[in-house]
Amino acid sequence: MTGGDALLADLQARLGDFRGRLTANAPMEKVTWFRVGGPADLLAMPADEEDLALLLAAIPVDIPVRVVGIGSNLMVRDGGIPGVVIRLSAKGFGSVERVGETRLRAGTACPDKRLAAAALDAGLAGFHFYHGIPGSVGGALRMNAGANGVETRERVVEVHALGRDGRRHVLTNEEMGYAYRHSSADTDLIFTGAVFEGPSGDPSDIQAKMDEVQHHRETVQPVKEKTGGSTFKNPEGTSAWKEIDKAGCRGLMVGDAQMSEMHCNFMINTGTASAHDLETLGETVRRRVHENSGILLEWEIKRIGEFEPGREVEPFLGTVDDPSVEGR
Template sequence: MTLLDRLGDRLAGLRGRLKPDAEMSKLTWFQVGGPADLLFQPADEDDLALFLERLPDEIPVLVVGVGSNLLVRDGGIEGVVIRLSAKGFGNVEQRSDTMLFAGAALPDKRLAAAALEAGIGGFHFYHGIPGALGGALRMNAGANVVETMERVVEVHALDRRGRRHVLTNAEMGYSYRHSEAARDLIFTGAVFEGYPADRDEIRAKMDEVQTHRETVQPIREKTGGSTFKNPAGSSAWKEIDKAGCRGLTIGGAQMSEMHCNFMINTGAATGFDLESLGETVRERVRESSSLLLEWEIKRLGRFAPGRVVEPAESR
């Protein structure tokens, strides 16, 4: 019996899409991982609130975006995976001369484009981040020395019971690639603020971002973006390179030759291969520099039987 069967009439009246045993490998850029017990794509915020209100507390909930920095393990994901739809959560609208509201499913690049059209500066960095705004809000995504925290005014969210919340920038508790917002909150959208700017200047900055990405990052590979956070006073790629891990391969997983803080699926990698490679790199960097790199990619789900990856700090 699937989780959907067990929930039965509890989910009657929902307008979104429910899919049991959903293949997570089709929803992530790495294209690996086992199935989710149940995938729910709500029609809109009201539909999501109703779902959360009716879902039993003991069933785990996980929210995913476009899957750009997500590594799903081979045993799949227990409980419900929620993926916000572009139709219900991908809107963007101008609120003032310098403010935009955007749904959490809106790709980062589309927020940058909307800001360009409105003549609002400060959003060019999103042009180079391959994710959606929900993830950017959660992890304080940044690039080109600008971070999400610098643009956020307020964040709209639902909690595990379907109740609505609005958090200020201060209440998000932002720091480098991190926020202190409660883990059970599901972000549905946010108000952002920039500053008046010339469209040609904005476009030039966006072009610089794109040129940089194409020059130094393996953007056409099956990758998850930056694998590790930059340690204080250094760069992750420098430490990885110094440890001799550029091009390092385990199974079908490889640290990119172009940018060695990017991990890629060369074609036949498993979640086990990718996570094993990442932990091997962490171990070698610790031996080389006495630094323990922190994952930036989110690893989620169950290990397959006999395929558990021990973290470097446990070795």
């Protein structure tokens, strides 16, 4: 019996009324947009918030728990993920509804693009940037996702979450501790939904901004490739792609992993790249940029899981593990 099978059997014995799905040794390459990564010991998909609370209360405290979204900015390492990976379902956590003249409530499995569409329908401005982010609300909340000069923190009123013990929490905007592509909210909290607010706007103006976002994304980003979006955060005072380009890394390859020729802050899997290839490429870029300009790029892609034995990737002046629990 594998570790995943044993964990499945143990949780099934504890979860008499669980209505969701539990999968042992779940292949994570089917989840990530990079299409790489080893298996998760156990992948859990609770049916709704009540089901999630039941699951969390049943997981022993010594078992690690990770949360993933739709996998659009996530790299799972080739050795897989120990413990339990929780993926919130669109059916149980993907709703979005108007809850006031200027407010929307969305579940964390709601795609960012759907949140933008709901805001358009409600005549609420300031959500157009979500139209171009290929992730879900949960990841946007965790990493303060932003684009086109707007960030998630500008729209958030409150965030709903469950702790590892299954208890419910409500966090204010201030308690989320937002900074550039970062939230300092407790990483043990699993976000389940949030209330957003935006000013009233003219639907034609909102649609025009969404169209601009879509046009920009389709013309300058490799959206049809196996990619994870922006690989590195923009350093203060410059853009990551400019520094990558100046360091001669546009088109740089390690195996089938490549920094896109179209947008060199996008890493792509051109064929059968492994997570090892992708992470090695990223660390090579970080080193070359630092040698060229003295700038130390920070990963925006969320990297989770373990390396295969003997195939570890040495980080360049940084930590191996990303502390974020949640990827988009």
